[in-house]
Amino acid sequence: MTDETGDISLKDTNLITSSNRQAGFVSLNSALIRSGVGLAIASGIGYLGWRKGALTHSGAFGALVSGTVTAGRGGYGRAALLVGFFVASSLLSRLPERQELSFSSFTAKGGRRDAWQVAANGGASTLVACFGEGQRYRLSYLGALAAATGDTWATEIGRRWGGTPRHIFTLQPVDPGVSGGITLTGTLATVAGGGFIGLLGIVSGLIDPAFRARKRELLLTGAISGVFGSLVDSLVGATIQEKRWCDDCQKRTERPIHTCGSDTSVVGGIRGVDNDVVNLICTISGSATGWAIERRSNRQD
Numbered sequence: 001m002t003d004e005t006g007d008i009s010l011k012d013t014n015l016i017t018s019s020n021r022q023a024g025f026v027s028l029n030s031a032l033i034r035s036g037v038g039l040a041i042a043s044g045i046g047y048l049g050w051r052k053g054a055l056t057h058s059g060a061f062g063a064l065v066s067g068t069v070t071a072g073r074g075g076y077g078r079a080a081l082l083v084g085f086f087v088a089s090s091l092l093s094r095l096p097e098r099q100e101l102s103f104s105s106f107t108a109k110g111g112r113r114d115a116w117q118v119a120a121n122g123g124a125s126t127l128v129a130c131f132g133e134g135q136r137y138r139l140s141y142l143g144a145l146a147a148a149t150g151d152t153w154a155t156e157i158g159r160r161w162g163g164t165p166r167h168i169f170t171l172q173p174v175d176p177g178v179s180g181g182i183t184l185t186g187t188l189a190t191v192a193g194g195g196f197i198g199l200l201g202i203v204s205g206l207i208d209p210a211f212r213a214r215k216r217e218l219l220l221t222g223a224i225s226g227v228f229g230s231l232v233d234s235l236v237g238a239t240i241q242e243k244r245w246c247d248d249c250q251k252r253t254e255r256p257i258h259t260c261g262s263d264t265s266v267v268g269g270i271r272g273v274d275n276d277v278v279n280l281i282c283t284i285s286g287s288a289t290g291w292a293i294e295r296r297s298n299r300q301d
């Protein structure tokens, strides 16, 4: 079961499944039971997230779909990573604010995540989980979540303890929350957030054979995908993300309608490339990083 190549482990799992079936048991690891467990846990988390103000109604529904599909198709290990990402990010966002007002009047949406935000952060990993529970796509799954986590941690930690952000190209100081702005603390947080998901991957080996092999690789993939995904996020945020302007307040914003109630106009970037699109590109980059590392290590076997 603990063989270096997870394929053998999965064969073992299948053998156990079929022998259990012959004995009249329903295996805890059948896709149907996993979907049920995923649905139950995701319902609880979605409800708590909505009650605590972390999710809107649509966001809670998105979390429900993502959790059920991930557990059912991807297995318990991948589901555990998803839970870890969501719980850690939600806890971080509840830390005391430093410049709450200037930040929330700038960002496109409030503190609650809606379905689009859930899809932007969890869509890539959920899609990869649909490919199945095997060894082959585990790092691209982990990379997608590591990028989402790294980016979220950079935002939450950077805006509280990062000091004044600087633009990724010009290094000129920018307002907190402005896309393309980076801080040293935030950049270190991308390593920590990605590494955290890698660490969770190792722990997930306790319940999922796919995460038992090559522990160091899990940790490295997490950290690298966390940094790379967030770097791509900042680059895209600094270039093609739409930039909006409120004429009444003479302020930059991401909101189509400013907190003052006035319509804002697009003054730069590509219309429609909002924060959700940028986050989706970030997680796809993280997934691609994991995929490349997986391919490389499979070739070495």
Ligand SMILES: [Zn+2]
Binding pocket: 246, 247, 248, 249, 250, 258, 259, 260, 261, 262
């Ligand atoms: Zn305004």
